[in-house]
Amino acid sequence: MKTHEIRRRFLDHFVRAGHTEVPSASLVLDDPNLLFVNAGMVPFKPYFLGQETPPYATATSIQKCVRTLDIEEVGITTRHNTFFQMAGNFSFGDYFKEGAIRHAWSLLTSSLDDGGFGIDPALLWVTVYLDDDEAYGIWRDVVGVPEERIQRRGMADNYWSMGVPGPCGPCSEIFYDRGPAYGVDGGPEADEDRYIEIWNLVFMQNERGEGTGKDAFEILGPLPKQNIDTGMGVERVAFLLQGVENVYETDLLRPVIDTAERLSGAEYGPDSASDVRFRVIADHARTAYMLISDGVSPGNEGRGYILRRLLRRIVRSVRLLGAAGETMAEFMATVRDAIGPSFPETVSGYERIERIAVAEEAAFLKTLESGTQLFERAAESARRSGAAVLSGQQAFALHDTHGFPIDLTLEMASEAGLQVDEEGFRSLMSEQRARAKADSQAKKHAHADLSVYRDFLDAGETVFTGFTDLTDESRLLGIVSGGEAVAVAREGDEVEFVLDRTPFYAESGGQLGDRGMISTAGFQMRVDDVQKIGKKLWIHKGVLTAGEVEVGQLVTAAVDPEWRKGATQGHSATHLVHAALRQILGPEAVQAGSLNKPGYMRFDFNWSGSIPADVLAQIEEVTNYAVDADYGVNTIETTLDEAKRMGAMALFGENYGSTVRVVEIGGPFSMELCGGTHVSSSAQIGPVSLLGEASVGSGIRRVEAYVGMDAYRHQARERALVSGLATSLKAPADELPDRIAALTAKLREAEKALDSLRAAQLASQAGDLLGSAEDLGGIRFLAHSAPGGAAGDLRTLASDLRGRLGSDAGVVLLTAPGQGKVPFVIAVTPAAQERGLRAGDLVKAISPALGARGGGKADMAQGAGTEPGGIDAAVSALRDAVRDAG
CATH class of the missing domain: 3.10.310.40 (Diaminopimelate Epimerase; Chain A, domain 1)
Structure with missing residues (x-):
């Protein structure tokens, strides 16, 4: 059974059972505790944490996940991938243990004709938490699993939490018996290589306190509602149903191994010493492909560093197998063809994925070349001193500072007749990991307490009227001060106001929140910032500058018109610059971030290498041509699929709802999905002056610009500077470049002469x-x-x-x-x-x-x-x- 069919059968099974199908979220979410989405429940955390009320009682999804804690272990075990798909079904106060167990068992054991996976029930074992007699009884008495195939396990194995204070509960896991050829009898307790876990059912019923590890925390008490979070590993089920030996040989990864065989001339086989390298290539190529597709670029920190490590391990592994030259393009194309039916959006963005991966490979090949030279010098130094061992410190420096893999260091040392102090190297690596882990733990914290907004969230969305109005009459639904809801606010208080409707734009899409005033005859509040909670509740932050106010009063909310005018100019200018970049540089110049506010815009985009000054001038000219053309600006609300058919651009890593807003400037010139505020026509933006471009990370460039009157003032300052230089140098403005170049050349000659004189004096x-x-x-x-x-x-x-x-x-x-x-x-x-x-x-x-x-x-x-x-x-x-x- 192909992986794509496994996915479809899972979703269809739960949709038939009344669940709402939810698309996968991006691998990159705004979560302070996570580099990447690492579990199927992550997008639903606000519901489990009680921060938001779920829009459905039950849901099902197949979520993209990445886990990178043990990258070095990839390929050694038969069941672990860095990227994997977690098929899940979720209940938010609806069904509980019996429902979750029945749903899972039915899908696994029902016949293929009935939409199931057709697994023989006699091959399935289950585990439950030590004292979870309820789950034990359901498995035994309701489902009919024999007692000898139900095992009780401790908190480390069968109790789930997110690692921080919050929801937790016992879990029950389903294992598949691969048979005596793969290990000893005795169930999961005896051998988890023979008995493969394929499904975990979490019975979220308690709240945990502070603590570390899987079992060093206190259970504080029951949750107000019992929830279900389950996860079935798509890759694990695929390798079992496809009858292959491990997750690397399924229909999604085996093609990458085949490509590696062709490129390297080496052979993949069940007893081959090179198997781990083949598996690393297959696993990492798919993970890198999916990370880049969700907007991650190689870098030296955080997500970018993880991606860089994965790509470099591919390059290292394929070279150790015998391949020469660049291979990344072929690996990326193979992944695209294999995974495209499940993730078609990655196919449309393939050019960018390939460009980033190939550029990183080319850079690392140079690193390997320089690393080889450093190794040779270290080896020569060791030989001169009579040593037969390359120190752990030298090997670690090659690996950590220069990115030189230890595998190549070991291989080259052997060829040079030297050994490597592997123990010293491993010790230094362990110290580094310990420091990284400690740093990670220091940064990890409990989720922000948003419960103060829960009642407001449950009451419904804030109605945003700011697309058409700058002033509106609203009812003050709530006041938050010092993290607590209060009934009254007085002069001098720093507060957050919740209104039933508002003309204030809340910060999103790179556009800063509006500024302005909220007032009545008896009070005034200066609005300094506006943020969203749960994507639907507007929070107006500021200071009460006069009087006092009570919850429930009618108020007037008024946006500062000058602020809004400048913000719309900056946001619309961002769209024009994006369009100009793509027109001049090509479709690979895709947005990677932005910031716009009155008079200023900043735009980050995917691109390798600097942009010459003459090309930047072209981009500025195209942008201002669009301003001068006075294009109409239109907004269209439609479905996501229809917006894509129209040609509207969607951003990597964004999660869009069923209805989206398309902002069109000049017909085909610019068409993007956007929830921001914009000018009515492009001429209202005013001039756009690009200030320059620079790198802000591997594969990401940034341009900055002044917009409107700020652009005019910038140009006026530049004009005054040129005028002053022309007067000082007694030359017309158009001759300044040549005159300055001549003066610079003379200065350099004088400096050289001084250097020569000084050197001669020293020599004498x-x-x-x-x-x-x-x-x-x-x-x-x-x-x-x-x-x-x-x-x-x-x-x-x-x-x-x-x-x-x-x-x-x-x-x-x-x-x-x-x-x-x-x-x-x-x-x-x-x-x-x-x-x-x-x-x-x-x-x-x-x-x-x-x-x-x-x-x-x-x-x-x-x-x-x-x-x-x-x-x-x-x-x-x-x-x-x-x-x-x-």
């Missing part, structure tokens, strides 16, 4: 300086300070002095104090090196006195300090170090 001193060298036990020691000297000059002079010392053992220290810094160079002759002196090691002797950092090789090292007053102490310390060697 070399003979005199040698005469002042001290004899320290047969080692000539020379220390000299040249205030204001350049670091390059010091290096040249140090090299000259070392050469003049010839076969003598000698150490040279040169410093050049100036402007709070102390550049320095240490040079050591070959004869002094034979006596154990190394320039790189000697840096450590002077660093404390100079407040310095630096390093180098045995013959020469350099660096800089911040303590010019420590030169004498540094010379003394170095003298002692040389004397000790003598």
